[in-house]
Amino acid sequence: EEDPVTVLVTGAAGQIGYALVPMIARGEMLGTNQPVILHLLDIEPAAEALNAVKMELIDSAFPLLKGVVATTNVVEACTDVDIAIMVGGFPRKDGMERKDVMSKNVSIYKAQAAALEQHASSNCKVLLVANPANTNALILKEFAPSIPEDNITCLTRLDHNRALGQISERLNVHVNDVKNVIIWGNHSSTQYPDVNHATVSTDKGTKSVRELVNNDQWLNTEFVTTVQQRGAAIIKSRKSSSAFSAASSACDHIRDWVLGTPKGTWVSMGVYSDGSYGVQPGLIYSFPVTCEKGEWSIVQGLKIDEFSRAKMDATAEELIEEKALAYSCLN
Numbered sequence: 001e002e003d004p005v006t007v008l009v010t011g012a013a014g015q016i017g018y019a020l021v022p023m024i025a026r027g028e029m030l031g032t033n034q035p036v037i038l039h040l041l042d043i044e045p046a047a048e049a050l051n052a053v054k055m056e057l058i059d060s061a062f063p064l065l066k067g068v069v070a071t072t073n074v075v076e077a078c079t080d081v082d083i084a085i086m087v088g089g090f091p092r093k094d095g096m097e098r099k100d101v102m103s104k105n106v107s108i109y110k111a112q113a114a115a116l117e118q119h120a121s122s123n124c125k126v127l128l129v130a131n132p133a134n135t136n137a138l139i140l141k142e143f144a145p146s147i148p149e150d151n152i153t154c155l156t157r158l159d160h161n162r163a164l165g166q167i168s169e170r171l172n173v174h175v176n177d178v179k180n181v182i183i184w185g186n187h188s189s190t191q192y193p194d195v196n197h198a199t200v201s202t203d204k205g206t207k208s209v210r211e212l213v214n215n216d217q218w219l220n221t222e223f224v225t226t227v228q229q230r231g232a233a234i235i236k237s238r239k240s241s242s243a244f245s246a247a248s249s250a251c252d253h254i255r256d257w258v259l260g261t262p263k264g265t266w267v268s269m270g271v272y273s274d275g276s277y278g279v280q281p282g283l284i285y286s287f288p289v290t291c292e293k294g295e296w297s298i299v300q301g302l303k304i305d306e307f308s309r310a311k312m313d314a315t316a317e318e319l320i321e322e323k324a325l326a327y328s329c330l331n
């Protein structure tokens, strides 16, 4: 049997955490032959709820689950962690300034970065889910300099999956036959869901999404805003933000990163920009990536039209502003 992999979930008493931990314990993140040890972190006010999550994990008798540590101690939580899913954060409350929310999250991620830096496995892979996801990831990277920068990523896979879902619904095809959409940029309403390279497998071979949809007006307006605003639409209907779809896409993100993307398929991940596609280096920006042997690489050479360029630049601008705001909170 394989050695267990230790997975940290922060914010584990929250609603995404509650959906995510059983998925990991069932093997949906690392495969059904991979035993796992779960480290669950939350803060003191949530300690009892966190312990209930641990009780339910024990009660589920998951065959792959080799241990559970539920703690409010950051060092204990980060010790020997191979994969860290950072879901805990400070939510924006009514009437709060953006700067105040940023400041809270900067101090959380600065502290958690330091704990991972000192106590996690040296090759620990990190996925930032908590918002502002891209900028929190950047702060974590800054304060965990010994973790390779390629190991620090943020979640835009939910947006990617939402884009696949919208195309599948529009064309009445199975979502599994749609591939290679792209989410560029920030996990925020400035993200750019791009279908210019997306395809659908049909009985008659592979067809382009643009050709099949045959309605550029819809693809350039309503489709884009639907994906950008999907999180808000869920909150409006559910009175609470998306949870199991976020958890499921976090599993997709890690699974594809660790086990590889299928041949001919790419996914979207927020990763440290190397300047590809003219995106300023030093931002955590969502790109199309393929993964092999635990490493991602940005898909190169895609043709970018003027419409896409403007949208890719606008979301980069927002990330540059967020980065400046985050740095202004450091002192």
Ligand code: NAX
Pocket (backbone or CB within 6 Å): 010, 011, 012, 013, 014, 015, 016, 017, 041, 042, 043, 046, 087, 088, 089, 090, 091, 108, 128, 129, 130, 131, 132, 133, 155, 156, 157, 158, 159, 187, 231, 241, 242, 243, 246
């Ligand atoms: P919840 O408020 O239900 O859960 C958050 C949990 O984090 C709480 O249990 C809280 O006590 C805990 N927490 C707060 N500070 C902490 C700290 N310093 N250390 C450890 N735990 C801490 O929120 P939930 O709906 O689960 O969402 C979690 C985060 O995911 C939010 O920031 C949310 O904005 C973000 N999202 C990101 C998505 C993405 O695609 N990147 C999509 C879904 C989601 O909106």
